Amino acid sequence: AANWTYTGPDGEQHWSKSYPYCGGIFQSPIDIKPELLRFDPSLRPIEVQNYNLSPNEQLTLGNNGHSVQISLPSTMYISSLPNRYTAAQLHFHWGSASRPAGSEHLVNSKQSAAEMHIVHFNSDRYPNIASAVDKSDGLAVLGVLIDIGEFNPAFDQFLRFINGVKYRDQKVQVPAFNIRALMPARLDEYFRYDGSLTTPPCYPSVLWTLFRNPVTISRKQFLALATSLYSSHAQESTPVPLNSNFRKPQPTDSRVVLVSFKE
């Protein structure tokens, strides 16, 4: 299949030619605007299990050409949803040094510097993520907005290895760490809606949870994320910087965004 990009002839306006769902319904991300919101008192705090990994374990940090990702052990899962959603990987979307606004979801048209996604699949119903990825109840992604501010020691647990994965398909093993520390303190305040993968094949298979409260990383940490990586392979003659890897907000159609908080 065509290798999709975020700009140029294989950019997001062209994705639907090779990946029809990208032109379909329930697409993500969206601009979460006040008129879409509906308070839902039944939305319980998100509860995650086994996120506090031991440094005796190792995680695979990788550059897949579209993002930097960390593969996660299947001992990690979300326990507060109707089915168990087991963790698969986490990855990021970010802007660039010249335009430090690269989150995928917007809140009231405000774009954050970056966004983290922790991807889980419905392990009550499907044996692996490959069989879950195109099912309407297949995936649950936890989204965390990232703003530039205070230095964040949890992010340095993987950022300090980022020069080992500069080029596409490079991977390094890193000591595992507490993934919960990458998330905001409050997991009870979030936006919830039915959406899709934000990359091809754009399957409308994602139960989105976007936490209300952002986390911060320092400008230096943001620049490490935004300027260290390439979407091209090491041996390619022209290196292609990997930045601004965010999809634009998609039509909301008649979707409602549920919120777990009142004010």
Ligand SMILES: NS(=O)(=O)c1c(F)c(F)c(S(=O)(=O)CCO)c(N[C@H]2CCCc3ccccc32)c1F
């Ligand atoms: N924004 S997003 O929608 O959450 C999102 C991404 F943006 C993103 F780039 C990726 S990717 O890095 O795998 C590159 C392209 O699929 C994923 N992968 C998921 C879904 C596809 C299959 C799969 C298999 C194993 C682990 C994770 C995933 C993704 F879900």
Ligand SMILES: [Zn+2]
């Ligand atoms: Zn993502």
